[in-house]
Amino acid sequence: MGVNYKKLWIRLIDEELKVSDLYHTTGIAPSTFSKMRKNEYVSLDVLVRICCALKCQLSEIVEVELENTDK
Template sequence: MDICYNKLFKILIDRNLKKTEFAKMVGISQNTLAKLSKNEFVSMEVLVKICRGLDCTPNDIMEILPLDNK
């Protein structure tokens, strides 16, 4: 796992938005919403839609995790 969208879901909780309402509002599919929930990579286009819809920046919705050096 290289990325974490916990910040995004915290914003949704703070704004009292359900995930499905949020997906419709910003114009993303349920499959994309599932990817976000699993901390999987999504396209830059999706990130732009989310940031425009929530009036925020990528730093507000995601965190890039450090590499695990084993």
Template sequence: MIDLSFTYKPLWKLLIDKEMTKKQLMEETNISKSTMDKMGRNEKVSMEILDRLCSHFSCDVSDIIEHIDEVEKQ
């Protein structure tokens, strides 16, 4: 398994704040279940997906993903 240094926790928090389910997000942004599953495992997704999310929420990339410092991961 590839260990990437990013997390989608900001996106999940945003969904909670907007009272929105992952299913609603998938429908509104045309994101597949497999892509949503990848994000759930903190795996990489395309820049197109990140762009779609940012456009949907009118936000910056840092509002949906967060870089995890190597020290924090331990």
């Protein structure tokens, strides 16, 4: 199981925003965005701050990737 942030990157492109705009607005460290580019976990606080800045819900910026449990 993992996460991906594809929806966040697409949203930034659609709104013509740069990642640097987002970390200046939210105060989130650039290294946190580097973790997100690698689809690594970040804190819920980070995700909530991004949602507040973009005026969106968590489901609009992050997806949980479930493992295939078929045997």
